[in-house]
Amino acid sequence: MKADLDRLMAEREIDALFTLNSEHEDPYRTYLANGADFSGMVFKKRGEAPVLISGIMEIDEAAKSGLTVYSMEDFKFSELAKEHKEDRDAAFAGMYRNIFAKLDISGKVAIYGVGDLNVAFGMLRALEKHLGDVITLVTEPLADNIFDRAYETKDPDEIARLRAIAKRTSAVVRDTRAWLGTMRAAGDAVVQPDGTPLTIGDVKRYVRGKLYTQNLEDVRGMIFAQGRDAGVPHSAGEDDQTLQTGQAIVFDLFPREPKGYFHDMTRTWCLGHAPDEVQAVYDTVMEVFDRSFEMCKPGLVTSDVQRMVCEFFEERGHPTGLNTPGTAEGYVHSLAHGIGLNVHEAPYFRTHGGNYHIQPGNVFTIEPGLYYPEKGYGVRIEDTVIVNDDGTLESLTDVPYDLVIELAD
Amino acid sequence: MKADLDRLMAEREIDALFTLNSEHEDPYRTYLANGADFSGMVFKKRGEAPVLISGIMEIDEAAKSGLTVYSMEDFKFSELAKEHKEDRDAAFAGMYRNIFAKLDISGKVAIYGVGDLNVAFGMLRALEKHLGDVITLVTEPLADNIFDRAYETKDPDEIARLRAIAKRTSAVVRDTRAWLGTMRAAGDAVVQPDGTPLTIGDVKRYVRGKLYTQNLEDVRGMIFAQGRDAGVPHSAGEDDQTLQTGQAIVFDLFPREPKGYFHDMTRTWCLGHAPDEVQAVYDTVMEVFDRSFEMCKPGLVTSDVQRMVCEFFEERGHPTGLNTPGTAEGYVHSLAHGIGLNVHEAPYFRTHGGNYHIQPGNVFTIEPGLYYPEKGYGVRIEDTVIVNDDGTLESLTDVPYDLVIELAD
Numbered sequence: 074m075k076a077d078l079d080r081l082m083a084e085r086e087i088d089a090l091f092t093l094n095s096e097h098e099d100p101y102r103t104y105l106a107n108g109a110d111f112s113g114m115v116f117k118k119r120g121e122a123p124v125l126i127s128g129i130m131e132i133d134e135a136a137k138s139g140l141t142v143y144s145m146e147d148f149k150f151s152e153l154a155k156e157h158k159e160d161r162d163a164a165f166a167g168m169y170r171n172i173f174a175k176l177d178i179s180g181k182v183a184i185y186g187v188g189d190l191n192v193a194f195g196m197l198r199a200l201e202k203h204l205g206d207v208i209t210l211v212t213e214p215l216a217d218n219i220f221d222r223a224y225e226t227k228d229p230d231e232i233a234r235l236r237a238i239a240k241r242t243s244a245v246v247r248d249t250r251a252w253l254g255t256m257r258a259a260g261d262a263v264v265q266p267d268g269t270p271l272t273i274g275d276v277k278r279y280v281r282g283k284l285y286t287q288n289l290e291d292v293r294g295m296i297f298a299q300g301r302d303a304g305v306p307h308s309a310g311e312d313d314q315t316l317q318t319g320q321a322i323v324f325d326l327f328p329r330e331p332k333g334y335f336h337d338m339t340r341t342w343c344l345g346h347a348p349d350e351v352q353a354v355y356d357t358v359m360e361v362f363d364r365s366f367e368m369c370k371p372g373l374v375t376s377d378v379q380r381m382v383c384e385f386f387e388e389r390g391h392p393t394g395l396n397t398p399g400t401a402e403g404y405v406h407s408l409a410h411g412i413g414l415n416v417h418e419a420p421y422f423r424t425h426g427g428n429y430h431i432q433p434g435n436v437f438t439i440e441p442g443l444y445y446p447e448k449g450y451g452v453r454i455e456d457t458v459i460v461n462d463d464g465t466l467e468s469l470t471d472v473p474y475d476l477v478i479e480l481a482d
Numbered sequence: 483m484k485a486d487l488d489r490l491m492a493e494r495e496i497d498a499l500f501t502l503n504s505e506h507e508d509p510y511r512t513y514l515a516n517g518a519d520f521s522g523m524v525f526k527k528r529g530e531a532p533v534l535i536s537g538i539m540e541i542d543e544a545a546k547s548g549l550t551v552y553s554m555e556d557f558k559f560s561e562l563a564k565e566h567k568e569d570r571d572a573a574f575a576g577m578y579r580n581i582f583a584k585l586d587i588s589g590k591v592a593i594y595g596v597g598d599l600n601v602a603f604g605m606l607r608a609l610e611k612h613l614g615d616v617i618t619l620v621t622e623p624l625a626d627n628i629f630d631r632a633y634e635t636k637d638p639d640e641i642a643r644l645r646a647i648a649k650r651t652s653a654v655v656r657d658t659r660a661w662l663g664t665m666r667a668a669g670d671a672v673v674q675p676d677g678t679p680l681t682i683g684d685v686k687r688y689v690r691g692k693l694y695t696q697n698l699e700d701v702r703g704m705i706f707a708q709g710r711d712a713g714v715p716h717s718a719g720e721d722d723q724t725l726q727t728g729q730a731i732v733f734d735l736f737p738r739e740p741k742g743y744f745h746d747m748t749r750t751w752c753l754g755h756a757p758d759e760v761q762a763v764y765d766t767v768m769e770v771f772d773r774s775f776e777m778c779k780p781g782l783v784t785s786d787v788q789r790m791v792c793e794f795f796e797e798r799g800h801p802t803g804l805n806t807p808g809t810a811e812g813y814v815h816s817l818a819h820g821i822g823l824n825v826h827e828a829p830y831f832r833t834h835g836g837n838y839h840i841q842p843g844n845v846f847t848i849e850p851g852l853y854y855p856e857k858g859y860g861v862r863i864e865d866t867v868i869v870n871d872d873g874t875l876e877s878l879t880d881v882p883y884d885l886v887i888e889l890a891d
Contacts, residue, residue: 092599093599096824096825096826097506097507097596098506098507110703110718111716128716129808129810129814130714130715130716130814130815131714131716131717132714132810133711133714133717134716134717134718144808144810145808146808146810150808151803151807151808152807152808154807154834155807155834158834161623161624161625162623162624165624183600184599184600184603185599185600186598186599186600187506187596187597187598187599188596188597188599189595189596190501190502190593190594190595190596190597190599190602191592191593191594191595191621191622191627191629192624192627193599193602193603194593194602194603194606194619194621195621195622195623195624196624197603197606198621210603212600212603212604212607213600213604214570214571214604215570215571215574215601215604215605216570218600218601220600281694282694285690285691285694290699290701292699292701294519294740294741302542305539305540305541305542306539307520307537307539307540307543308540308542308543309519309543331703332703394560398560398561398563398564399538399553399554399555399559399560399561401538401541401553401555405538405539406539415505416505417505425563425564425567
């Protein structure tokens with residue numbers, strides 16, 4: 074959690090960190106700035122609270138963080154920009170020099186944030202060129218930087234928000250399930266009460282309407298994929314495709330509260346009836362979902378859970394990333410990922426590498442799946458779960474798991 | 483426009499460019515990949531069409547680009563990841579080496595994209611360390627990279643989309659204006675027909691509902707700010723604040739079609755009546771809006787228009803960034819910015835520096851404003867306009883400019 078950042082900085086000998094100015098959504102900035110919605114910079118010296126530096130137009134939004142806020146003008150940015158008309162890098166470097174002096178920052182400094190890479194690389198090189206006497210820029214291992222380690226666990230405020238979003242997301246999916254149950258079969262096609270064919274586009278519009286009433290955003294784009302598309306984990310589904318009875322449908326919804334936290338869940342549905350083969354694969358996935366749920370106890374290394382799932386599937390004849398690296402059939406992804414301001418964050422559940430341990434305060438998904446695009450189906454079941462202080466696992470997702478949705482007569 | 487990229491690469495002696503794998507929304511990737519929604523990489527060798535490289539889970543989404551798509555597995559990523567369990571950088575560098583060999587890429591290579599800066603810096607250093615024999619990574623000047631230059635003008639497909647989004651956004655704002663006209667005054671407060679006070683939160687919910695029906699996303703967060711908040715250009719407005727008659731309201735809406743193009747427009751409104759001082763400032767802003775619209779002809783340097791606006795305001799006693807760099811009162815921002823897959827992109831209209839010329843195919847905002855937070859108001863008028871092939875300027879925004887919205891009796 075955020076309170077761990079100073080300890081993590083000390084362990085890694087990082088003296089200060091900062092985010093760059095960026096128009097892009099930046100979970101690092103959101104996290105450090107207590108959710109304030111501005112596009113400026115955040116500086117954090119080890120052992121001290123973050124300090125925000127904003128353009129004048131956003132200064133009031135930055136102030137909502139409750140943190141100390143400076144304007145870029147406090148560091149003479151406009152003067153420097155005028156002085157270095159044809160060399161913006163020099164103008165920015167001058168401003169950074171003023172900032173580092175004011176905040177008494179020097180030594181090993183790490184840059185975080187989400188932003189324009191071409192711009193950021195230029196800035197990185199400008200800082201190394203102009204400010205090498207003050208700071209040394211450090212990088213950290215992939216998927217193991219200090220924020221990955223902080224994101225691993227959530228504090229009580231974050232948990233309360235994640236619970237609330239889980240509840241609202243679950244309501245949307247239950248509503249969608251109930252609404253689909255009002256549809257009818259017409260031959261193999263699924264039609265609306267008035268006889269119009271029901272398309273994936275219709276379903277997504279319905280879901281977006283429900284998300285709107287719950288004040289949730291479909292910012293990353295939901296998956297509602299049928300048949301072969303359900304067999305390719307991140308195929309989003311085709312809007313103009315009519316729903317068919319007896320086809321596997323993978324519905325993966327990962328909405329966000331405005332500028333905040335995500336939920337992530339998946340159900341696999343068959344409308345009207347399920348083919349035996351899909352039912353059997355669904356039962357297999359559901360069984361390993363339950364086993365994973367039982368297995369995730371504090372202290373366990375996450376890759377051990379991933380390995381258990383791979384071996385479970387392999388024993389039943391399904392290829393996995395363990396015995397068939399890079400396979401596009403069978404079990405093709407990892408079991409889980411943490412969730413927070415990022416839809417995918419630590420802890421990660423990799424087959425190889427990474428040393429994340431399950432611990433209280435973790436909020437992660439459990440999402441086994443089996444994919445057979447050539448056979449025309451895929452199955453995934455996903456809840457978002459929390460490891461409570463007493464070590465018990467609790468699902469935050471509250472939606473029935475049943476495969477078949479009965480249609481109206 | 484996109485067709486200019488090869489010429490721009492030749493002018494800057496860039497042999498190839500690529501985007502990094504990134505979960506974050508990346509307008510560069512969207513642009514290169516013809517709108518395909520995947521999180522993998524795009525490589526473009528000068529003179530050749532972009533090539534996409536995707537994880538296997540998203541390969542079908544990547545294929546929607548119509549471009550050549552490879553899987554990361556074609557470059558042995560899973561094998562390399564297994565071989566370099568504890569050194570992901572080496573695994574990625576190995577994959578990049580395979581990619582550069584297959585695509586026959588070497589020489590000066592530029593990285594673009596939007597992504598995690600800590601991860602990207604680590605990757606940048608890994609590439610410099612492991613692949614220095616093949617490529618030299620180059621950076622470009624801030625606000626003047628080859629995409630900035632490509633984004634300057636839009637091709638006919640982009641223009642058709644921008645027109646459609648403008649039309650839908652305008653409908654939302656006209657609906658909102660009409661809906662506000664059904665409200666009543668109760669003393670200084672604005673109340674709904676049932677007598678409930680009307681809050682900014684109520685208005686934003688109404689607007690989001692209208693955006694939903696138009697299939698537009700409020701992904702960046704609209705501004706609906708009243709009184710003092712209207713005087714700080716990027717204050718978003720407080721949800722629990724009740725609307726008051728006779729207060730300046732700045733309503734800045736910049737929605738996006740899902741994963742696509744933006745529109746951007748602003749109106750300033752007073753409910754019931756406008757104080758003389760606000761009306762006078764509004765008239766001044768409207769006058770320079772019209773002058774800017776007249777002035778923007780092909781060939782003109784954008785900073786000359788910005789300078790004209792500053793001088794116009796200064797002659798009338800308002801401070802600007804020209805005579806008072808860093809001012810928080812008066813005219814505090816630039817006149818305009820291009821718009822496309824980014825809400826702010828080239829051409830830029832800076833007071834100092836930047837050599838953007840107005841030309842056919844430009845789509846940019848015109849948005850003069852005056853801000854007096856201490857006096858409790860701000861005014862901004864903004865349309866998105868296009869420079870047509872015959873050099874004429876045309877507004878894509880279709881909403882009345884009138885300041886006062888009459889309330890119901």
